[in-house]
Amino acid sequence: MSTATYVLAATSSGVLNVIAAFVGGLFIAGALIWAVQLGMRVRDRELPRPRADEQPHLPDTGPVHEMREIREPDEVPHAEGRERLLPHELHHAGSKRSDDQHRRRWLPGKSGAFGGGGLGHG
Numbered sequence: 001m002s003t004a005t006y007v008l009a010a011t012s013s014g015v016l017n018v019i020a021a022f023v024g025g026l027f028i029a030g031a032l033i034w035a036v037q038l039g040m041r042v043r044d045r046e047l048p049r050p051r052a053d054e055q056p057h058l059p060d061t062g063p064v065h066e067m068r069e070i071r072e073p074d075e076v077p078h079a080e081g082r083e084r085l086l087p088h089e090l091h092h093a094g095s096k097r098s099d100d101q102h103r104r105r106w107l108p109g110k111s112g113a114f115g116g117g118g119l120g121h122g
Contacts, residue, residue, distance in 0.1 A: 070103065071095040 074096040079085045
């Protein structure tokens with residue numbers, strides 16, 4: 001093979017790569033344009049957005065406030081005189097309202113996390 005054949009083969013391979021990249025880019029651009037048009041058609045079929053007077057508003061009594069309470073575990077009842085309890089005999093919640101509603105506070109020297117919460121040396 002002559003040098004001219006090698007040059008021609010290398011050039012044609014490069015041209016084919018450029019053409020393939022261009023066609024791939026056109027395909028991706030066409031897919032994106034189709035996706036945008038599809039999205040616009042779907043949006044046109046949706047219900048209209050609510051107007052300002054249709055928006056939710058505060059109740060007449062004012063804003064609703066969060067209620068906090070201290071909860072404690074509700075023990076599972078034991079079966080008395082039988083082998084086991086059936087599902088309909090169990091409670092629907094795993095906790096109940098505590099009689100003591102005073103929140104436990106952090107005490108100095110007690111971290112409440114890992115370890116005993118000492119001064120950190122020892």
